[in-house]
Amino acid sequence: MMKVRATDAAKPTAAEAKEQQAQSSSSGGPISTLKKIFAPTGGSTDPGRAIQYGKGTLDVTDLDPSPTEQFHKWFQEAIDAKVYQPETVTLSTASLPDGKVSARIVFMKELDDRGFVVYSNWETSNKSRDIESNPQAALTFWWHELERQVRVEGHVERLSAAESQVYYNTRIRGSRIGAWASPQSQVLNSREALEQKVKDVEKRFEGQEEIPVPPFWGGLRILPEMVEFWQGRQSRLHDRFRYTKVGEEWKIDRLSP
């Protein structure tokens, strides 16, 4: 079993060392607010310079009039470029009236002309609390191998139990059981407590091939109102195109990086 251990403080990079020197000389000695990380270069072999993006370009003539078609095209290119799990996406939500924002990584599991679908717990998770008071969300994909980002913003709607059941049935039995057993994001007293819940659910569905999708679990569709396609370029002068929904049409604008 993997155990994670905190390591000793990492050796400062050249830029960090310079910054630390500047901070101590200007204050007359080391100060408690020394930056732990400063201007990391993203693994560049040139210690003074950040990695530059230059794998591609994006022009309005490359774009499909429909953002979901354009996304589909880029998703296929991500698969072809062997991007690791291109369906991995940050889902951001916010609760009202306090306006607190929360974000987490999920998997996008479906795309159609209506929008992007993710699956989760809609009773106990933080995202469910947010969506209840504010049915809007943002998705952020980052495909490092292609130096591409896609951002999606829009209203959300829950999928019906029948629709969710279709995807749920594709999951391995352990994951189907797990969805029933885990009141997601609630405090657990121990790992054993979780494993006991799993055993209880296994017993409940023993000998039963088909398991019904839990009523508190299922799909959430993000209906896009804004979709942005971002291609990294040199000197941070990236290509960005934003689709905005105007009635039933999509308006496309190039944005300043």
Ligand SMILES: Cc1cc2nc3c(=O)[nH]c(=O)nc-3n(C[C@H](O)[C@H](O)[C@H](O)COP(=O)(O)O)c2cc1C
């Ligand atoms: C790569 C990856 C994929 C994940 N996929 C999902 C997912 O599809 N659905 C989900 O509910 N949680 C997924 N999680 C877990 C979430 O990040 C998060 O821990 C969980 O949804 C609870 O978040 P919340 O309480 O903020 O809603 C994934 C985490 C990682 C790192």
